[in-house]
Amino acid sequence: QSALTQPPSASGSPGQSVTISCTGSSSDVGGYNYVSWYQQHPGKAPKLMIYEVSKRPSGVPDRFSGSKSGNTASLTVSGLQAEDEADYYCSSYAGSNNLGVFGGGTELTVL
Amino acid sequence: EVQLVQSGAEVKKPGESLKISCKGSGYTFTTYWIGWVRQMPGKGLEWMGIIYPGDSNTRYSPSFQGQVTISADKSISTAYLQWSSLKASDTAMYYCARRSTATRPVDSWGQGTLVTVSS
Numbered sequence: 001q002s003a004l005t006q007p008p009s010a011s012g013s014p015g016q017s018v019t020i021s022c023t024g025s026s027s028d029v030g031g032y033n034y035v036s037w038y039q040q041h042p043g044k045a046p047k048l049m050i051y052e053v054s055k056r057p058s059g060v061p062d063r064f065s066g067s068k069s070g071n072t073a074s075l076t077v078s079g080l081q082a083e084d085e086a087d088y089y090c091s092s093y094a095g096s097n098n099l100g101v102f103g104g105g106t107e108l109t110v111l
Numbered sequence: 112e113v114q115l116v117q118s119g120a121e122v123k124k125p126g127e128s129l130k131i132s133c134k135g136s137g138y139t140f141t142t143y144w145i146g147w148v149r150q151m152p153g154k155g156l157e158w159m160g161i162i163y164p165g166d167s168n169t170r171y172s173p174s175f176q177g178q179v180t181i182s183a184d185k186s187i188s189t190a191y192l193q194w195s196s197l198k199a200s201d202t203a204m205y206y207c208a209r210r211s212t213a214t215r216p217v218d219s220w221g222q223g224t225l226v227t228v229s230s
């Protein structure tokens with residue numbers, strides 16, 4: 001199972017919005033509404049930010065939102081803050097015979 | 112509070128064996144899958160395998176099948192990842208991760224165990 005495709009980097013100024021894409025195939029992203037997004041600060045464990053394409057766990061700011069169109073999912077961070085600077089990974093369910101697949105990660109820089 | 116607490120960093124030589132652990136607390140250990148995720152230096156996340164402690168049902172990613180062994184001791188709420196013969200390419204951070212079903216996200220992560228393999 002190939003990794004999902006994410007841009008290696010993204011950036012935005014404080015207060016702006018930035019969108020990170022995650023492209024897979026009809027076998028994963030396009031086939032199911034089970035896309036998740038994780039935030040990872042340097043030296044820390046990942047943290048769940050979005051699940052089932054667009055749902056936010058309790059405690060995650062509503063500045064974080066998710067969507068999907070076809071084989072591509074997206075994470076949008078609105079009103080960028082310095083603390084949003086981190087790596088972001090998408091993940092998708094890929095069928096019952098697969099453990100799931102991650103994207104390669106996107107390093108978000110707040111300018 | 113749900114917690115996954117992993118064993119400490121390890122420095123090993125090529126060819127040595129190793130077993131690292133992940134202890135769950137704050138929930139019913141036997142009703143959630145525990146998976147292991149590798150993160151090589153400067154790289155992304157990869158699923159290695161996953162175990163259901165309730166019945167020890169274990170599944171491996173094809174890339175890791177035969178390379179590692181995942182186990183669990185439900186009596187002490189602990190999952191394990193082990194190698195019989197380490198290679199330098201096993202140098203990485205290893206995270207344990209909890210999820211309820213295959214379609215659900217990982218909702219809790221261990222703090223990570225850094226494994227360094229060097230002669």
